[in-house]
Amino acid sequence: PSRSFHGNNRLLTSQIISYYESINQCKTELPEYFNFASDVLDEWAQLEKDGRKPANPAFWWVNDEGEEVKWSFEELGSLSRKAANVLSGACGLQRGDRVIAVLPRVPEWWLLNVACMRTGIVLIPGTSQLTAKDISYRLQASKAKCIITSDTLAPAVESVLPDSQFLKSKLIVGQGSRAGWLNLRELL
Numbered sequence: 001p002s003r004s005f006h007g008n009n010r011l012l013t014s015q016i017i018s019y020y021e022s023i024n025q026c027k028t029e030l031p032e033y034f035n036f037a038s039d040v041l042d043e044w045a046q047l048e049k050d051g052r053k054p055a056n057p058a059f060w061w062v063n064d065e066g067e068e069v070k071w072s073f074e075e076l077g078s079l080s081r082k083a084a085n086v087l088s089g090a091c092g093l094q095r096g097d098r099v100i101a102v103l104p105r106v107p108e109w110w111l112l113n114v115a116c117m118r119t120g121i122v123l124i125p126g127t128s129q130l131t132a133k134d135i136s137y138r139l140q141a142s143k144a145k146c147i148i149t150s151d152t153l154a155p156a157v158e159s160v161l162p163d164s165q166f167l168k169s170k171l172i173v174g175q176g177s178r179a180g181w182l183n184l185r186e187l188l
Contacts, residue, residue: 037080037118045073061107069107076114079188083108083115086187091146091169095120098144102126102135102153108173108184112148128153136160139167148184151176 031039047053058073071079087093099121103109109125116123124142126135128150135157139147143166149157151174161167172181 035117035120037077037114041073041077041080041114045077048073059107059110061110071107076111079111080114080118082188083111083184084118086171086182086184087112087115087121087146088119090182090187091171093119093121093146093169096122097146098122098124098142099146099148100124100126100135100138100142100144101148102128102130102157103148103150103173104128106150106173112184132156132159136163139164145169146171148173150174151178154178154181 041058044053044058048055053073055072055074057070058076059069059071061069087099093099099112099116101109101112101123103112103126113123113125115121124138124144126138130138135147138144139160140163144164145166146169147157147161147164147167148171151172154172157170161170170181171184172178173184175185177183177186
């Protein structure tokens with residue numbers, strides 16, 4: 001039995017524990033391949049599209065000024081496919097390649113997370129508080145082929161790029177353009 005909370009069915013703790021116990025005892029079939037973006041997000045989007053699930057926000061972001069961004073599951077799925085195309089197309093990345101994202105928690109941060117899951121690209125998140133030395137170390141240790149940052153953090157990132165031998169593309173999240181950088185918002 002499920003307990004209803006604000007109209008959503010939630011599993012009871014005992015149900016979750018018994019499910020995980022069945023997995024640990026190999027009593028539950030696990031898929032050979034699992035991709036959160038296609039196996040969960042796209043399924044929920046299809047339920048929304050078919051009218052079998054109400055269109056609730058899959059993503060809801062609010063900044064300090066009260067600006068909101070809301071995406072349904074269908075919108076998040078569509079935008080993440082576009083972002084995945086940017087990563088694999090314009091940035092030339094493939095499954096297993098590493099990307100470092102030095103971004104504040106803007107909507108594109110979550111969008112890029114889902115896009116990386118969708119494509120099998122490894123996302124290495126970095127806080128906007130990283131120093132140039134921190135960024136340089138992460139670029140070298142990870143052998144990242146792409147770095148993603150905001151227009152305000154780009155100058156700090158650019159200061160260490162000459163030492164980055166593996167880096168092939170630079171993606172900026174913001175309104176402006178910067179020489180040598182691809183702009184995610186324009187490419188979407």
